[in-house]
Ligand SMILES: Nc1ncnc2c1ncn2[C@@H]1O[C@H](COP(=O)(O)OP(=O)(O)O)[C@@H](O)[C@H]1O
């Protein structure tokens with residue numbers, strides 16, 4: 001009897017344990033967190049693992065070189081060859097140095113311009129603040145290599161570009177090589193594009209500084225410069241760090257600019273080198289480069305966060321503080337506003353003018369009025385121009401590409417918004433639990449992987465079937481998967497901030513009233529967060545429309561999008577068509593922006609946290 | 611009809627913090643029980659455990675006939691199945707819904723007909739005197755009005771138990787007074803078992819049938835307001851309840867019916883215990899005389915603080931300081947000599963070691 005009672009007790013305990021476990025598992029945020037973990041595991045961790053494995057195993061292409069080996073055997077071959085072999089210098093080290101040069105240079109330039117402009121707009125009495133702010137969002141709607149393309153129109157020279165650019169035409173003298181191609185043009189064109197991160201982050205930070213902090217310094221007798229250095233600067237440092245991380249990791253993995261301005265003079269970066277290796281199916285070597293790229297991006301980001309001393313520095317600073325005293329510009333007012341407007345014109349308007357102009361020239365480099373034509377837009381196929389490609393508006397390939405761009409962006413925006421809701425909910429509701437922390441950290445990983453390397457990760461993942469997933473290589477779905485995966489950090493962040501705005505009591509009140517989790521979501525959480533998600537949707541739509549680095553390694557002729565088509569046209573020497581495609585792309589982004597922002601008051605500005 | 615609540619050995623931890631520590635509490639049907647204590651003592655956590663918004667780590671909770679939580683049995687009903695309503699500190703009205711929608715949300719879930727819902731909305735708005743506000747949005751109302759709507763939202767679906775977490779703390783002093791009156795009437799009329807959380811002892815004293823005083827997750831005393839005030843179970847409760855504060859003095863029992871406080875003795879009920887004690891006497895249980903009287907102990911009026919209805923006198927004798935309360939406006943001047951006598955029936959003795967009340 002006693003023994004019987006004991007087992008009975010034990011089974012009761014087990015039963016209670018089972019029920020508790022079941023209840024834990026069916027708690028909405030736990031359940032959703034677990035689903036998110038599985039999804040992120042498939043989308044991030046496993047691909048990374050597979051990529052690393054590829055670099056340390058024998059690939060088909062290696063069989064010619066490695067004797068007596070079978071595909072899949074472990075081998076140090078790729079690493080030794082890429083890091084210590086004869087080709088290491090050309091294949092790895094030079095591109096690495098170039099990549100670092102470009103990202104550091106562009107980041108420094110962007111920081112200088114963005115920081116100065118933020119200071120001008122927030123802390124001086126410069127007029128036209130609204131206009132400056134609005135113009136500053138324009139780089140967000142332009143592909144990052146737009147300025148690079150316009151650069152070639154302006155500065156290319158006969159030596160390496162075949163035909164003269166506008167500058168050469170005006171001056172009559174050949175444009176020097178350093179100005180036409182290579183590091184300086186790449187740095188300047190990307191710095192001018194990315195300044196806007198710094199501008200937005202730093203101006204938000206400056207706005208949120210309580211002026212009494214500075215006044216306290218002033219009362220203590222500190223001079224203006226000391227206050228700037230000791231009080232203001234440390235307070236905006238986290239914002240600068242956010243801008244740094246963002247710009248650095250973007251420029252590190254950027255493909256467009258270096259491809260347009262570097263490759264023609266054999267100035268390779270890790271991204272362009274990676275592309276030329278995957279282009280010939282040399283995945284073992286290519287992935288070594290991708291890993292090097294990831295390592296460098298990660299190390300820099302970690303160092304940066306350590307120096308700033310805040311792990312969350314990638315979060316933009318929000319909140320509106322008190323209005324600080326504004327520096328009076330006095331006589332400089334007119335000069336400054338003109339300077340800012342000219343600058344923004346150069347960044348936002350001039351490139352478009354140059355690009356449009358170039359599309360109207362029948363032959364590049366010929367600047368006489370008789371050379372003007374609409375042939376590149378609406379001309380019939382003519383073998384003497386553009387290798388027989390018809391004008392872009394008559395070209396079915398362009399329509400296919402535009403359609404691909406749009407549906408890729410819509411699907412990505414949809415899934416990203418969906419993941420954002422789920423991630424935001426599971427992270428915020430689970431705050432303080434280990435599960436929530438793991439989800440949050442896992443969601444951050446894609447942020448530190450440069451775009452082109454992230455694309456590379458996916459080559460290895462989906463060339464063969466994996467688990468329940470069929471081989472996706474070459475499919476449109478793969479582009480959606482990679483774009484959604486790369487957006488996970490952003491969707492998590494916007495999801496969390498949207499969810500934090502809904503006080504937890506609002507959902508709890510509904511739970512007390514007897515609402516099921518689904519009813520709570522549908523009637524309370526969703527209506528209260530939808531504005532944020534429309535803005536998030538819009539942001540994702542826009543960034544995906546103009547995304548290139550991420551997908552360049554994964555597109556195939558049938559899945560070409562507009563962004564990748566510009567590269568193909570450039571590489572084939574069809575400059576005018578490439579530029580026309582960029583114009584179409586920007587037009588579509590603006591159109592999408594207009595349509596989406598009609599819904600529920602979402603806006604680009606809100607999406608940017610302005 | 612009303613519902614009892616029984617809590618057995620309830621524990622809730624957040625990491626290393628034990629917010630609720632092995633609490634056992636029986637709440638009689640129809641009681642108005644107030645959880646009272648300083649900020650951070652675990653009142654909210656205990657309330658949330660009852661509501662089901664928080665999952666305890668151990669123990670059992672029974673509401674009416676229902677076992678709503680039991681760790682041993684692995685049971686924890688979701689909040690919606692516990693037949694209770696909760697009023698939040700910040701009201702938690704849904705900002706995107708009108709008053710009407712806020713109130714009918716729960717009714718829709720209960721699948722009431724449109725007519726019934728209209729009727730319930732009317733009734734509950736009448737109960738909180740907010741008739742005609744159906745179409746307002748929360749942001750279009752003042753804090754006090756939102757508070758009433760939050761109450762109406764709870765009343766409308768007729769839960770068996772009312773839970774309230776510092777519902778008045780965001781209101782200004784006058785509104786708070788009005789709402790106390792209303793809440794007490796509401797409880798009187800509905801007769802629903804109510805658990806009310808506050809850190810304001812006046813609120814607790816004026817409205818409750820029972821007060822449970824908490825400190826660091828442990829219930830120190832659960833009694834009627836009268837008992838809590840006149841027979842605080844330990845020094846913490848004695849010190850926490852009452853304004854101005856109770857006088858606590860260390861002394862030793864020197865003989866039957868007398869405690870030696872060093873400079874003077876006070877008369878007490880006869881205790882059979884001797885040794886070190888702490889004497890607790892409320893300011894209003896000390897009488898002041900301006901002339902020497904029998905058993906009077908000479909003090910000096912250190913400060914005199916009239917407040918209209920009564921006057922607080924801080925009396926000193928050497929190191930010893932006592933707070934005395936006189937009804938009305940006192941004629942005593944500062945620095946004047948005064949003679950204090952102590953109401954021996956009102957004096958409580960506490961064990962110096964444990965701090966617990968010594969029962970005579
Ligand atoms: N969600 C939570 N996570 C961690 N600690 C908490 C949480 N909620 C409450 N606590 C801690 O539990 C203790 C009791 O809190 P609470 O019940 O809110 O106190 P009260 O309502 O009496 O002010 C406090 O120390 C508080 O810091």
Ligand SMILES: [Mg+2]
Nearest residue numbers: 650653654655
């Ligand atoms: Mg509380």
